[in-house]
Amino acid sequence: QLGRHQPALEHAQCALDLLKQSLSRKGALNGGGKASEEASIISIAYHNLAVEQEHLGQWEDALKSYGESVAMAERQWGPEHPKTH
Secondary structure: OOOOHHHHHHHHHHHHHHHHHHHHHHOHHHOOOOHHHHOHHHHHHHHHHHHHHHHOOOHHHHHHHHHHHHHHHHHHHOOOOHHHO
16 A cells, blocks of 8 residues: 555565575475474465565466465475464
8 A cells, every 4th residue: 555565575575585595504495304394484475475466466476476375384284284274
């Protein structure tokens, strides 16, 4: 509503990139112990990215980002967890 969705999209993408870099170094993206618990943050980052893409009318990108969010959450918590329904 404030017209700041483009900068918010850029920040969301930057945050996602930094999280993925950081967690891949820890082995979190490959099920590497305690760090794998932190990987659930990436699911939230993908969701945030998708919300901004949706606001900007980037429908295909938003669907892809929402899908990545769900996939990451399912890998982290499993498909039957309340957070993945």
